[in-house]
Amino acid sequence: MKLSSDQATRYARHVLLDEVGARGQLRLLGTSVEVRGEGAAAEEAVRYLVAAGVGEIVVGADLRQLYSETWADLNPEVRVKSGGECRHRLELGPSDSRLQGAQAALKVLVAVGVKGEA
Amino acid sequence: MTDRSHTRALVVGAGGLGCPVLLGLAEAGVGRIRLVDDDRVELSNLQRQVLYGVSDVGRLKVEASRDRLERRFPDLSLEVEATRLDATNVSRVLDGVDVVIDATDDPQARFTINDQAVAQGVPAVLGGVIRFEGVIMGVQPGKGPCFRCLFEGPPEPGEVMTCAGAGVLGAMAGLVGHLQVQRALGLLGDRPDEAAGYITTVDGLRGTTRDVPVPAREGCTACAQRTASSFHFMTPSTQENSMSVAIKIPTSLRRFVGGNDQIEVAGQNVREALDGLEAAHPGIKAKICDAQGNLRRFINVYADQEDIRFLDNLETPLGEGAELQIVPAIAGG
CATH class of the missing domain: 3.40.50.720 (NAD(P)-binding Rossmann-like Domain)
Incomplete structure (x- = not known):
């Protein structure tokens, strides 16, 4: 597997990181994350996972709708769906803290992109 | 709200x-x-x-x-x-x-x-x-x-x-x-x-x-520039001399030290501690100090939470168990 030239551009700031590189980006593209939560924290986590190219993201129905209505073109190659099995799960509950959401997304990006989890 | x-x-x-x-x-x-x-x-x-x-x-x-x-x-x-x-x-x-x-x-x-x-x-x-x-x-x-x-x-x-x-x-x-x-x-x-x-x-x-x-x-x-400024300037404190110093390494320099976030060295002052760090991990000191051996101006070093620029700079004495933290300024946004 190799990154396409569009992907190499889109994810250039990740590929530049020695700790991530093209291999880490390919792992991100191949993984899946379920984000549970109804508040802004969950929305923020999803935004950063989508932007980072996490291949498949499972969210609740409301967030799925918000996503398709307002910011689905952030990264069209990511699938955001409302059901299915995932390798990782984030529990954000009703929290409206976007800080907490970004932190949760960061944890997944480090685990998969840097530390090599699938 | x-x-x-x-x-x-x-x-x-x-x-x-x-x-x-x-x-x-x-x-x-x-x-x-x-x-x-x-x-x-x-x-x-x-x-x-x-x-x-x-x-x-x-x-x-x-x-x-x-x-x-x-x-x-x-x-x-x-x-x-x-x-x-x-x-x-x-x-x-x-x-x-x-x-x-x-x-x-x-x-x-x-x-x-x-x-x-x-x-x-x-x-x-x-x-x-x-x-x-x-x-x-x-x-x-x-x-x-x-x-x-x-x-x-x-x-x-x-x-x-x-x-x-x-x-x-x-x-x-x-x-x-x-x-x-x-x-x-x-x-x-x-x-x-x-x-x-x-x-x-x-x-x-x-x-x-x-x-x-x-x-x-x-x-x-x-x-x-702010004429009304009348705040309290902290006075530096000094410490006893001694040996073992823990240096906190920022992520940008960890590639010099095998990925560790903390390195223990010996030294009675900051200069000796940094020399000890360089001896164990060659190349790192050039990122902290310039060719004259002075602290780079976009790097700050804290000895037990105090900026060494307000103490005795590289000659700041370090006590047993002292902690040095290296804080580089960051350009990105």
Whole structure:
């Protein structure tokens, strides 16, 4: 597997990181994350996972709708769906803290992109 | 919720930090936001600049963010300007705002914002992010340290890394941006003292943040611009001489030390400790000190939480079990 030239551009700031590189980006593209939560924290986590190219993201129905209505073109190659099995799960509950959401997304990006989890 | 509908915030930069800052401020009910940025959206931005989409590529960021924010926050009054902030326009841009957030990726702009905010009495939140690390600092003009108290001047071009050159993990920008929002709301709130006077460093790989107190620096040229400034300058303390020193290594230098975040060395003062570090891990000292052996001006070293520039610099004595923390300034945004 190799990154396409569009992907190499889109994810250039990740590929530049020695700790991530093209291999880490390919792992991100191949993984899946379920984000549970109804508040802004969950929305923020999803935004950063989508932007980072996490291949498949499972969210609740409301967030799925918000996503398709307002910011689905952030990264069209990511699938955001409302059901299915995932390798990782984030529990954000009703929290409206976007800080907490970004932190949760960061944890997944480090685990998969840097530390090599699938 | 606190009524912030009449609060006016200035956001400088609509990039990696600007996106979360804008979302966070609007959501916190800040009624008026002035946004300044002259950049256009590129595909490589979309890995972390979460306000935009592929349909925005090529557009001015201020226009793309206005469209996105107005749809989501119809009550928000957003004033945008497609300008690069510099010394010629900073006083006009800062005029009349309650708080300014530096969301630029330009260290020169960071000092320009800091200096003018201090001079005009506008509370400021400075921030930077690169690779897996970030820094945030809240400044209350005339009531404590500013960014120039901490770092005397911007680096020479090429002296520090930028995101374009060194990369950044996408969600790091979100984390640092939202910490900036938190700090800005703190400066606007009832207890602004709790939001200033220290620098927060973020270690994304470990998921930790650390608040390091910053003393105001006597002779700081930015603070001198503010005539009403009459704050207390911290007096350096000295310590007993002894042996074992723990050096906290920032993420940007860990490649020299096998990825460790802390190295134990022997030394009776900072110079000996850094020499010990160099002996064990050749190459690292050149990143901390210049060719003359002096501390690089964009690196700060804290001995037990005190900036060694206010102590005896490299000759600052270290006690048994002392802790040295190396804090590099960060260019990216």
